[in-house]
Amino acid sequence: MKIVNVRASLVTVESQGSPLFFQPWRLTPSSVFYEERHRNQTGSQKIGEVVVEITTDDGLTGLGSVGAARGNALHIIKEHLTPILLGESPFDVELLWERMYRHTIKFGRKGAAVEAISGVDIALWDLMGKATGQPLYNLLGGRTREAIRVYASKLYPTEDLDHLAQEASCYVREGFTAMKLRLGHGPRSGRSGMRHNLELLRIVRDAIGPDVDLAVDVHMGWDVPYSIRMIRQIEDAGHDLAWVEEPVMPDDVDGYATIAAAVDTPIAGGEHEFTRYGFKQLIERRAVDIVQLDVNRAGGITESLKIWALAAAYNLDVIPHAGQLHNYHIIMAKMNSPIAEYFPPPVHAADSNDIFWNIFDGEPKAENGYIRLSSAPGLGLTLKPGVTLE
DSSP states (O other), X not given: OOEEEEEEEEEEEEEESOOGGXXXXXXXXXXXXXXXXXXXXOSEEEEEEEEEEEEETTSOEEEEEOSSOTHHHHHHIIIIIHHHHTTSOTTOHHHHHHHHHHHTTTTOSSTHHHHHHHHHHHHHHHHHHHHHTOBHHHHHTOOSXXXXXXXXXXXXXXXXXXXXXXXXXXXXXXTOSEEEEEOXXXXXXXXXXXXXXXXXXXXXXXXXXXXXXXXXXXXXOOOHHHHHHHHHHHHHTTOOOSOEEOOSOTTOHHHHHHHHHHOSSOEEEOTTOOHHHHHHHHHHTTOOSEEOOOHHHHTHHHHHHHHHHHHHHTTOEEOOSSOSHHHHHHHXXXXXXXXXXXXXXXXXXXXXXXXXXXXXXXXXXXXTTEEOOOOOSBTOOEEOTTOOOO
């Protein structure tokens, strides 16, 4: 079996309303600036995801996706990775991963190049599952449970606090026993922002009750002193959080370690980290309590298996960023992943976090707070009718 074709395409859909990164009440890495210089965009927006399709000489096709790099990854796959893959066996994932990584090292190591490799590597593993007639988790260690517990990952801060409470209550009624809230204020908002963060937590906690796990995401919008002070206030208010996610920029490993040592609340990070080399620093420094890679960003399945094993050696849980089957299959096969992120299907137009519902068929839907993986070969994904790759 040899690879005869590699296609990578940017699949786009319409998204109504302001993109998440332009919402004035959501923390982002740009929240550090004293003045806002972007406009709050409204109306119809194009969002997209790079999908990779690899075909073999016996007609099998594997699918993969790229986390966030979009157009840059598209170019890298077409111009730099495809020549490495053509004529090779899709089973040679270790060799192919190293060749791709070393070939792109001068402009890679992190970011778009590793995300491009990730999409390709996922497609290769999907091919292996289809070639052997096995669901991917069976190639990774088999089942560790019948179903995977998931947390509802929406709850974006809004000026309409009643709506936020209603959304949280809805997830409880649907059977979720865990969820995640995004906080809306950081250092530039001062004391009033801290009070508002606490108010958001109170509103959601009152809506979901004391027994539902609640995590918060601040998306790299804090600094070290603010993180320690804010988290301690959250703890003093009695909010027993499952974790605080990405308090500072990913390169500030020392800052992560300082925060983790100063508070009792678990600190999660790694969504924007890449390869075993980056995660080795986070893990060895005890900078995070929860490792939060994303398989279609961090290096694909081949590399993510190494990161999972490294975390296990330090008795750390891995709770990947995002849902999707490329994450779920490894979670199913590993003992140190107690829960998974889950973006409920969008009621109206998709946003950048749940665009995959518009592209793929086969993604599992939660029932009573759990998802079940099918026994379909490979990832178990197909493109939705009408979605074609150029």
